[in-house]
Amino acid sequence: MIRLIAIFWLVASAAFAVQPDEVLDDPVLEQRARDLSQGLRCPVCRNESIDESNAELSRELRILLRERLVDGDSDDQAVDFLVARYGEFVLLRPDTSGVNVVLWYAAPVMLLIALGIGWSVIRRPAAAPDDLSEAEKAELQKILRS
Amino acid sequence: MLNELAHFALILAFGVAIVQMIIPLIGAQRGNVGWMSLAEPAATIQFLLTGFAFAALTWAFVVSDFSLQLVYLNSHTDKPLIYKISGVWGNHEGSMLLWVLILALFGACAGWFGGNLPMRLRARVLAVQGSISVAFLAFLIFTSNPFTRLEFPPLNGRDLNPLLQDPGLAFHPPFLYLGYVGLSMAFSFAVAALIEGRVDAAWGRWVRPWTLGAWMFLTVGIALGSWWAYYELGWGGFWFWDPVENASLMPWLLATALLHSAIVVEKREALKSWTILLAILAFGFSLLGAFIVRSGVLISVHAFAVDPERGMLLLIILGIFLGGSLTLFAFRASAMQSKGVFSTVSRESGLVLNNILLAVSCFVVFIGTMWPLVAEMLFDRTLSVGPPFFDAAFTPFMVGLAIALPLGSMLAWKRGTLERMSKAMAGWLMLAVALAALAYAVQSGGSALGPVGVALGVWVVGGALADLWLRAGRDDLRTKLRRIRNLPRADWGKATAHIGMGVTVFGVAAMLAWQKEDIRIAEIGDRWDMGAFQVQLDAVDQIQGANYVTTMADMSIWRGDRELYTLQPEKRFYPVANMPTTEAAISNGIIRDVYVVIGDPQANGGWAVRTYDKPFANWIWGGCILMALGGLLSLSDRRLRVGAAAAKPVRTGAVPAE
Numbered sequence: 001m002i003r004l005i006a007i008f009w010l011v012a013s014a015a016f017a018v019q020p021d022e023v024l025d026d027p028v029l030e031q032r033a034r035d036l037s038q039g040l041r042c043p044v045c046r047n048e049s050i051d052e053s054n055a056e057l058s059r060e061l062r063i064l065l066r067e068r069l070v071d072g073d074s075d076d077q078a079v080d081f082l083v084a085r086y087g088e089f090v091l092l093r094p095d096t097s098g099v100n101v102v103l104w105y106a107a108p109v110m111l112l113i114a115l116g117i118g119w120s121v122i123r124r125p126a127a128a129p130d131d132l133s134e135a136e137k138a139e140l141q142k143i144l145r146s
Numbered sequence: 147m148l149n150e151l152a153h154f155a156l157i158l159a160f161g162v163a164i165v166q167m168i169i170p171l172i173g174a175q176r177g178n179v180g181w182m183s184l185a186e187p188a189a190t191i192q193f194l195l196t197g198f199a200f201a202a203l204t205w206a207f208v209v210s211d212f213s214l215q216l217v218y219l220n221s222h223t224d225k226p227l228i229y230k231i232s233g234v235w236g237n238h239e240g241s242m243l244l245w246v247l248i249l250a251l252f253g254a255c256a257g258w259f260g261g262n263l264p265m266r267l268r269a270r271v272l273a274v275q276g277s278i279s280v281a282f283l284a285f286l287i288f289t290s291n292p293f294t295r296l297e298f299p300p301l302n303g304r305d306l307n308p309l310l311q312d313p314g315l316a317f318h319p320p321f322l323y324l325g326y327v328g329l330s331m332a333f334s335f336a337v338a339a340l341i342e343g344r345v346d347a348a349w350g351r352w353v354r355p356w357t358l359g360a361w362m363f364l365t366v367g368i369a370l371g372s373w374w375a376y377y378e379l380g381w382g383g384f385w386f387w388d389p390v391e392n393a394s395l396m397p398w399l400l401a402t403a404l405l406h407s408a409i410v411v412e413k414r415e416a417l418k419s420w421t422i423l424l425a426i427l428a429f430g431f432s433l434l435g436a437f438i439v440r441s442g443v444l445i446s447v448h449a450f451a452v453d454p455e456r457g458m459l460l461l462i463i464l465g466i467f468l469g470g471s472l473t474l475f476a477f478r479a480s481a482m483q484s485k486g487v488f489s490t491v492s493r494e495s496g497l498v499l500n501n502i503l504l505a506v507s508c509f510v511v512f513i514g515t516m517w518p519l520v521a522e523m524l525f526d527r528t529l530s531v532g533p534p535f536f537d538a539a540f541t542p543f544m545v546g547l548a549i550a551l552p553l554g555s556m557l558a559w560k561r562g563t564l565e566r567m568s569k570a571m572a573g574w575l576m577l578a579v580a581l582a583a584l585a586y587a588v589q590s591g592g593s594a595l596g597p598v599g600v601a602l603g604v605w606v607v608g609g610a611l612a613d614l615w616l617r618a619g620r621d622d623l624r625t626k627l628r629r630i631r632n633l634p635r636a637d638w639g640k641a642t643a644h645i646g647m648g649v650t651v652f653g654v655a656a657m658l659a660w661q662k663e664d665i666r667i668a669e670i671g672d673r674w675d676m677g678a679f680q681v682q683l684d685a686v687d688q689i690q691g692a693n694y695v696t697t698m699a700d701m702s703i704w705r706g707d708r709e710l711y712t713l714q715p716e717k718r719f720y721p722v723a724n725m726p727t728t729e730a731a732i733s734n735g736i737i738r739d740v741y742v743v744i745g746d747p748q749a750n751g752g753w754a755v756r757t758y759d760k761p762f763a764n765w766i767w768g769g770c771i772l773m774a775l776g777g778l779l780s781l782s783d784r785r786l787r788v789g790a791a792a793a794k795p796v797r798t799g800a801v802p803a804e
Contacts, residue, residue: 020667092532094530122494
C-alpha cells in the first residue's frame with residue numbers, strides 16, 4: 001500500500017533508468033555523472049532522482065548533464081545549469097540558503113537541547129546533598145506540606 | 147444482501163463504539179461497576195461486527211462480486227485467489243476497513259486479556275480505544291464506504307495494480323497496520339493513566355507487551371516493504387526516504403524509544419511523564435502517517451484538493467486526538483512524580499540517551515518530510531528534500547545509537563561502573579577496529595562507509611554477546627553456559643534484538659559501500675565480467691502467464707569455466723491494467739546477491755541488461771527479522787504472560803540481580 005502511488009509514476013514508462021546508450025566512455029566522468037544525477041530530482045516524478053527515474057524527461061536531463069560534463073563543466077557548474085532552468089526543486093539535497101537553515105540546523109540544536117535537559121534531569125537528584133541550606137529546607141517543607 | 151448486511155454491521159459497530167466510548171468512562175468516574183463492565187462486551191461486539199463486515203468484503207472479492215464498486219475497480223476473475231484476497235486491502239476503502247478491524251481487535255484483546263488490570267483503568271483504556279474506533283468508523287462510513295454498489299454490474303473487473311500482485315506486498319499492509327494501530331493501545335493506556343492521574347511500575351508492565359507487539363509488527367511490515375522494493379523495483383534500492391516510507395519510520399523510531407522508556411517506568415518508576423508523552427506521540431505519528439498517505443498532501447500541495455473531504459477529516463481526527471491528549475498531558479503531567487533516583491553512570495542514563503537519540507532522529511525525519519510543504523506554504527519556495535539530505539542528517543544519529551547501545555545496555559540499574567563494562571568491551575572494541583582496518587585494506591581505500599559499518603556491526607553484536615556473558619556471573623564454563631541458557635526470555639529477547647540491530651547496520655553499510663553495477667547492451671550469447679562472476683545472456687523468450695504476458699531471459703552465471711546457475715529475469719505486461727512490471731531475478735546468498743534485470747530490445751539488435759552484485763543484502767532484512775524475533779522472545783517471557791498481579795517467579799539458578 002505504502003508505495004502504491006510511487007509505483008504509478010515509476011512504471012509510467014517501460015524504459016530503464018540509466019540506459020546503456022547514455023553511458024559515457026570515460027569511467028571517471030561517468031561516475032561523476034552518476035553521483036550528480038543521484039542528487040537531482042526528476043521534475044515530473046514523485047520523489048525520484050533522475051538516476052533512477054524512467055521518465056523521458058529524466059533521460060533528457062541525464063544526457064544534458066553528461067553533455068555539460070563532457071564540455072568541461074565542474075560539478076557545481078553542471079548542477080547550477082539545471083537549477084537555473086528547473087529551479088531549486090530539482091535539488092534533492094536542499095542548500096542552506098535563507099530559511100533552509102532551519103531544516104539543516106533544527107535537529108542538531110534539538111539534540112543539544114535534549115542532551116541538556118537529559119543531563120539536568122539525571123543530575124538533579126545527585127545535586128541534592130545531605131545537608132540542605134536553610135532556604136532549601138524551608139522550601140522543601142513547603143513542598144512537602146502542600 | 148450480504149453486502150448490505152455488512153454495511154449495516156459497520157453502522158452498528160459505530161453505534162457500539164460510541165457506547166463503548168462514553169458509558170465506561172462515566173462509570174469509571176462515578177465508580178459504577180455496572181457501567182464500567184459494559185466496556186468489555188462492547189469491545190467484543192464491536193470486533194465481531196467489523197469482523198463480519200471485513201469477512202463479507204473478502205467474500206465479495208473471492209467470488210468476484212462486481213456489483214460492488216470496490217471489487218470492480220480492484221479485482222478480476224483471472225487473478226490468483228491469494229491476490230483476490232490481498233485485493234481487499236489493496237485500495238483505500240478496504241485498507242481503512244482493515245484499519246478499523248485491527249483497531250477493534252486490539253480493543254477486544256485488551257478486554258479479553260486485561261483481566262489483571264484494575265477495573266477502573268481497564269474501563270478507561272477501553273473507552274479511549276472506543277473513541278478512536280468512533281473516529282475511524284465515522285471516517286469509513288461517511289467518506290470511504292467500501293460497500294458502494296454499482297447499478298449495472300460489469301462482467302469483469304479492472305484488476306488490481308500488478309505491482310501489488312506480489313507475495314511481499316500482499317502482506318506488507320496488514321503487518322504495517324497491526325503496528326500502526328497497535329500503538330493505539332499504548333496511546334489508550336497513556337490517556338487512561340492521565341485521566342487516572344497515576345503511573346506506576348504496574349502500568350509500565352501492562353503497557354509494555356502492547357507496545358512490544360505493535361513494534362514487532364511495525365518492524366516486520368517495514369522490512370517487508372523494503373524487501374519488496376528491493377526485488378521488485380528493478381535496481382535493488384531498499385529505502386528511498388519517500389514521504390510514505392518516512393510515515394512508517396517515524397512511529398517505529400518513537401515506538402522503539404517508548405519500548406525502552408517503559409522499561410525504566412516498570413523497573414525504576416522514573417521517566418514517567420516522558421513515557422506518557424512518547425506513547426501519545428508514537429500514536430500521533432501513526433495518525434500523521436495515515437494522513438500523509440491517505441490525503442496525498444505531500445505528493446503535491448495541490449493533490450490535497452483532489453479529495454479534500456478525506457484529508458480534512460483525517461486532519462481533524464489527528465488534531466482532536468493529538469491536541470486533546472497533549473492538553474490533558476499538560477494539566478496532568480506534574481502529577482507523575484518519579485520515584486527512582488539514579489546516578490549519571492547507570493542503565494537509566496543509558497536509556498535516556500537512547501530515547502534522546504531516537505526522538506531527535508525521528509524529528510530529523512519529520513522535519514525533512516514536512517519541509518517541502520512548510521517551505522512552499524510559508525516561504526513560497528518550491529524545493530525538494532530527498533535521500534542526500536536524510537543520508538547526511540539521519541545517519542549520524544544511528545551511528546551514535548550504535549556506539550552507545552552496548553555501553554548503555556550493559557550498565558547496572560541505578561548506579562553502574564564503567565570499569566565492569568570496559569573490561570567486557572575492550573576485546574570487542576579491538577576486534578571491531580581490526581576488522582574495520584581489514585575491510586579498509588581489502589577495499590583498498592575509498593569511502594569509509596564499509597569499514598565503519600563493519601566496526602559498528604561487530605561492536606553492537608559483540609556488546610549483546612558480552613552482555614549475556616556478563617550475566618552469567620563468575621564461575622566455570624559449564625555453570626556459566628547453564629546460567630546463560632536459564633536467563634529469562636526477556637534477556638534473550640534483548641540480546642537477539644540488539645544483535646539484529648547490529649546485523650542491519652552492517653548490512654546497510656556493506657551493501658551501499660560495496661555494491662557493483664553493470665549496464666550494457668548484450669546480444670544472445672554474450673558473456674561479461676561481473677565482480678567475481680561472469681554473466682551470459684543465453685536466450686530471451688515470450689511466455690504467456692496467468693494474467694500477463696512476459697519477456698523472460700535466461701541468464702547463466704559462471705565462475706571461470708563452471709556454470710553455477712541460471713537466472714530468469716522477466717519483463718511482464720498486464721493487459722487488463724495496461725501496465726508493465728520488471729521482475730528482477732535474484733540469486734540470494736549470505737555473502738552476496740547476484741541481481742539481474744532484462745530491459746528493452748534495442749533498435750540495432752541486442753537487449754538492455756543490468757546486472758548487480760549486492761554484497762550482504764540479505765543481512766539488512768535478516769537483522770530486521772532478528773529484531774522482531776527478539777520482540778517475540780521478550781513478549782513470551784513469563785513475567786508478561788503471567789502478568790503483574792502474580793508474584794515474580796522464584797528462580798533457583800543464581801542469576802545475578804540486575
